[in-house]
Amino acid sequence: MPLANLLTSLRELPESGLRDAYLRFLDVAGDAALRRNGGPEHVTGSCFVFSPEFDRVLLCFHRKGQFWVQFGGHVESSDASVAEAAQREAREESGIDDLVLLSPAILDLDRHDLHGGFSCTSHWDVGFAATGDPDVAIAVSEESEDVRWFPINEVPVQAPAGFRARLERARCIAIALPSARMG
Template structure:
């Protein structure tokens, strides 16, 4: 069951205010937290895609948000876990059907408010990581305007607030996994 799997994974993380807020949200919302139509706030899964050397990151230019960001989206009924949803979304949005998560371990938690263009008010994002070779074929999905590799130290200006710090935390965690 995806909710039980997520609760177990969250409880395995070190205690933090963010982790505890996720646990409170899931305890109050239950299974509805994992459905797009389960309420104005719900869980999403995302995937940071790195080069094998962890010196480049593959980002998409989000059509609705108008910023560069990691791949991700809503959990679907066919997804057995949030990690599986993150992997599926990364495959769909990057055009790389062979992409595989480095680990099923949670590497990022980011609750963010949503604005114009979104039907929901907030996403409780659960992030994972993958690594693929920059030379592999990628393509742009209908949810993005572009997909492109960036050197870790030369990210584009149009990224969400706090993204650079999150990316660096995920990169360090992924490198040690």
Template structure:
């Protein structure tokens, strides 16, 4: 069911090289693409967490990657969809138990190779978004060294290549879906 759901969601996105590569990968790998044990490359779900005004973003400092990034991780057997996995991961990694996605719509696609600190070679990440008050209590999971709010225009130096552009695309999509004026 999660594979069929993801294929449907991806097919609904505008045509792009990324979308088409994801569809090819999923059709080739099948259900194995959604399992960590399914091979060295697999799908992950992630969640960008914004303040309600979309002027701040909550990031975690990833222990293995040694960079600031959105919350996310592998799909587990109890996850009914990649969106559900992204929401679960964001809740676990931020400590915000009532965090809810703004929509089940895909807002980001990012395939990235991983270095030797990881057991897999690449993640085909599918990103979503959520919003919560910046004064909400957060906690740090075992996978991170820190969790912190950043103003959108003051990103930390230690972020993955291309992260700023991806963050801005997701921010605009999330603002548009929530009816917030882009300014």
């Protein structure tokens, strides 16, 4: 079910080389692509957490990667979809239990190779968005060294290459979602 859901969501995105690469990867890997132990490359779900005004972003300093990034991680067997995995990971890694995705719509795709302390070689990351109250208490999980709100135009330099552009694209798409305008 999660694979069929992901394939449908990917096909709803505008055609692009990256989207098509995801579809080819999933066609070859099948359900194994959604399991951490399904091979050296697999799908992960991530979540950009914005303030309700979309002028701030909550990021974590990833312990293994040693960079500031959105929350995310592997799809677990209990997750009904990659979107659900992204929401669960954002809740676990931020300490904000009531985070809810703005939409199950995909806002970001990012395939990245991994180095150092990672047991897998590549993540095919599928990104979503949520909003959170910057005044609510946050927590640092075992996977991070820090969690902190940043003004959207002051993302730390220790972010992965291309992260700022991805963040701004995800922010623009999130702002345009009907659920973002309901507040």
